[in-house]
Amino acid sequence: MKILIIEDEESLQRSLDTYLTAEGYTCSNAKNYDIAKQKLALYEYDCILLDLGLPGGEGLELLRFLKEKDRTDGVIIISARNSLDQKIEGLSLGADDYLIKPFHLSELNARIASVIRRRSFEGKDHFTFNEIDVDLKGKQIKVKDQIVYFTKKEFDLLLYFMTNKNKAISKAAAVEHIWGDDADMADSFDFIYTHIKNIRKKLIDAGSNDYFQSIYGVGYKFVDQ
Template sequence: MKVLLVEDNKELAGSIRSFLEKEGYLCEVSYTSNEAYDKLTAFEYDCILLDITLPDGNGLELLQFIRLEKIDSCVLIISAKNSLDDKITGLEGGADDYLTKPFHLPELHARVRAIFRRKKLQGSNIVTFNEITLNTDTLEALVNNTVLDVTPKEFDLLLYFIVNKNRVLSRQSIAAHLWGDYTDNLSNFDFVYQHVKNLRKKMNAAAGGDYINTVYGLGYKFNTAAS
């Protein structure tokens, strides 16, 4: 999962980022509203962890921008403000959950997983498509009940394809989703081709359908009509 943390407290941001990365997440940090606007305009995120009080703006204004721009990310507000008005404003403004500081990092992790399951995975940690089954808790991928020997990146790649099935995904967007926005400055994305190739090979070995199609000049598409 790719997460954007918008938090001006650098010590807290570092702790959250380290914790989430140990849990296998890709976590990027914005310390100001302006940094967050730039990242949200250029990149996609599965979940946004949003502080309300920022040095150059209000997190609720950033939330309004997220919803007006129809950015389809889960949003968890994390704030030291514990007033009922702030909670109501945030939740009615489109946030998926609200967590008051201070909090325990395992609780934050549980909240992130819960809202992602609810919003992206129909409330379950099990994702299925035809003969494919993914367990987002154990990172186990099965095709025709055969466990695939996939790397964490290959698991995330397959999940990304299934969640975005029938959409053309550029090599750049795949790279940014799995490896972060530093890939924006790379001259090529040949490593994406290699990961897609390895995933296809492992799925084919388990007699899985050939769903991942190359869209020449653009990228790839998980084609649900394929067999």
């Protein structure tokens, strides 16, 4: 699961990144309006943590940008502004939640999980795709009641494709979604082939159909056969 932290206060940004990474999320960061807008234009996120007062622009304008693009990313506003009017405006522009600073990281984590479940999994901790059963809370996957063991990256990558089924995903998008800002350090994205090959083999060996489809010149698609 991928989180974009849009926060200019460096100490808070580091705390959020460290905590959420330890909780199993992949985090990307943006410290000002321009960087945030560039990342939002290029990538999609499971949840966006959005500060309102940003160097170079206003956080609510980023919400308007997402709304204009019909994006479905979850958004939690994190702000020191305890204004009813701003809460109403943010929620009316598509934000899922509004959290006043300072807050407990454990509360933020619970709200992120709730937003992701509601946005991507209809509020459920389990979902089933044909013979594949996914336990989101336990981070466990079964095929025909048999547990299939995946690494964290494999689990996140499979989940990313399953929640975007029938949609062509480029290698670059897959790598950035799973590795976050560290994706920029890769010389190429060819290693994504190895991860998908491993996922396919584990699923097929457990009795699953092969739902991955290679798209020449683009990447891969998880198809609903």
